Amino acid sequence: MPDTNRTTTRRRVVVTGAAGRIGRALAGPLDERWDVLRTDLPEAADAAGIAPLDVTDLEACRAAFADADAVVHLAADPGPGVSFDELHGPNLVGPYAVAQAAADVRVRRLVLASSLHAMSALPASVQRRTSDQPRPGNLYGAAKAWSEGLGAWIAATTGTSVVALRIGYFSEQRPGPDTLPQDRTAWLSTRDAVELVRASVEADLPAGVDGFVVAHGVSANRHNVAELGATRRDIGYVPVDDAWSEE
Ligand SMILES: NC(=O)c1ccc[n+]([C@@H]2O[C@H](COP(=O)([O-])OP(=O)(O)OC[C@H]3O[C@@H](n4cnc5c(N)ncnc54)[C@H](O)[C@@H]3O)[C@@H](O)[C@H]2O)c1
Secondary structure, X not given: OOOOOOOOOOOEEEEEOOOOHHHHHHHHHHHHHOEEEEEEOOOOXXXXXXXXXXXXXXXXXXXXXXXXXXXXXXXXXXXXXXXXXXXXXXXXXXXXXXXXXXXXXXXXXXXXXXXXXXXXXXXXXXXXXXOOOOOOOOHHHHHHHHHHHHHHHHHHHOOOEEEEEEEOEEOOOOOOOOXXXXXXXXXXXXXXXXXXXXXXXXXXXXXXXXXXXXXXXXXXXXXXXXXXXXXXXXXXXXXXXXXXXXX
């Protein structure tokens, strides 16, 4: 017999950059779990339920985030080779407006898409740890370090807690031997991306981190450029895919 008296309160979660590659991959599974408001630039908003939101517009961010439990901020120019002028709006002003707006309207959890490019000046042979300070090897990575800094600032000064995801190499396809080693060892699969965002939104952060956690966005790759023990512990992320698996 169904329990007709049962009431459920679903989280309201706003996703920015939802029309992008990672945003589209998250859409189905997370829509089942939460009330998701998917947003992107007006030109990317379409009949598939994406609302217009330019993340460089602070007032518009405040309006979109009102009553949200969490914001998952994906919107950016994701090209590691882009210029300062190209980065300025989406990757510098955008994270500021998103972080400020999330704190202003008292969002409980802000999840920021950072990148392992924030660490790309470290030698390739050195496994990345979430406790490593940013060591960007390009301007895109430096902008991601700025975004992480904004997250740490908001967490330290407001009631909004922040998880910054140093994402590796997202791909729907499992990388094979022909894939560059630096991409294969940083692979993030679609189902692990869903699990990563689920954990980032739902986790109770450990005591002592002051509401700010850096997490690694990679799958459980046998050979992994990024150490996963701290991320498993801090946010309860349970990845299942391996770039070296035969399945
Ligand atoms: N794909 C990867 O392998 C990877 C790796 C590391 C980090 N990341 C980060 O993850 C996030 C998502 O990456 P993706 O691969 O889905 O990128 P994507 O380019 O496919 O999607 C980004 C989305 O952001 C939107 N956007 C750009 N400027 C905007 C603005 N001013 N306001 C609102 N929306 C705007 C674009 O329209 C686009 O739909 C990015 O922050 C990226 O830097 C991705």
